[in-house]
Amino acid sequence: GAVVSQHPSWVICKSGTSVKIECRSLDFQATTMFWYRQFPKQSLMLMATSNEGSKATYEQGVEKDKFLINHASLTLSTLTVTSAHPEDSSFYICSASKGLAGYTDTQYFGPGTRLTVL
C-alpha cells in the first residue's frame, strides 16, 4: 500500500508555456502533499507543502506565482509551472503523507517528473 503516482513522467515544453504535473495517492488519502525539486547531482529541495483544501505553504525563495499548487482532493495535488524557462528544467518529485503537516507521518514519494524547457 501507500503508492503515489505522478503524471506525466517526463515532459518537454517551449519556453514561456505552462506545464501541469499531477500527483496522486492511489490507495490512501493524502492529507498532506509535498513538492520537491531535484537538480542533476543535487539533493531534493522542498518547494512547498499543501494540505487538502488549503493554500500551499511555500519555502523561502520559491515563487508562489510561478509554481501554482492545488490540492483539491485527498488524492490529488497539481503543480503548475507557469511561463516556464530553461532554468526551471529539473526533476520534480511529490510525496504524500496521511497526516497533517506538523505530524511526523511517513512521506511516500512519487516516481518524479522530468521537465525539460527548451
Added chain:
Amino acid sequence: TQLLEQSPQFLSIQEGENLTVYCNSSSVFSSLQWYRQEPGEGPVLLVTVVTGGEVKKLKRLTFQFGDARKDSSLHITAAQPGDTGLYLCAGLANSGYALNFGKGTSLLVTP
C-alpha cells in the same frame, strides 16, 4: 534549513565488499531517514531511526543513529550490484515536518 552532509559523495566498489556511508549535521533531528533512489525514480524509504544510539538492520544494511541524534551511518555488508543507487539521508527537524535531505552518496557496485 538544517544542513546534512553526506560522505563520500561517490563510491565505486566490487561485489562482495563492505562499505559505510556517513550523514553528519551540527543540528539535532527528531528522526532521521535513509532513502535509496534510482535514476529517474523517486526515493524509496529504507528506514527511520528515532532514538539516539539506535541501530536497525535490514538484511545486509545496518543503520545507526548517533547518540546525540546529529549523525547517522549506513553500513552495507557484502555489497551486490543490486545495491547500486543514490543513498540519501533526510532529517526531520524538531520544529516541524520538513525533511532536510543530504546531497546523497552515489554507490556503484560492479560484478
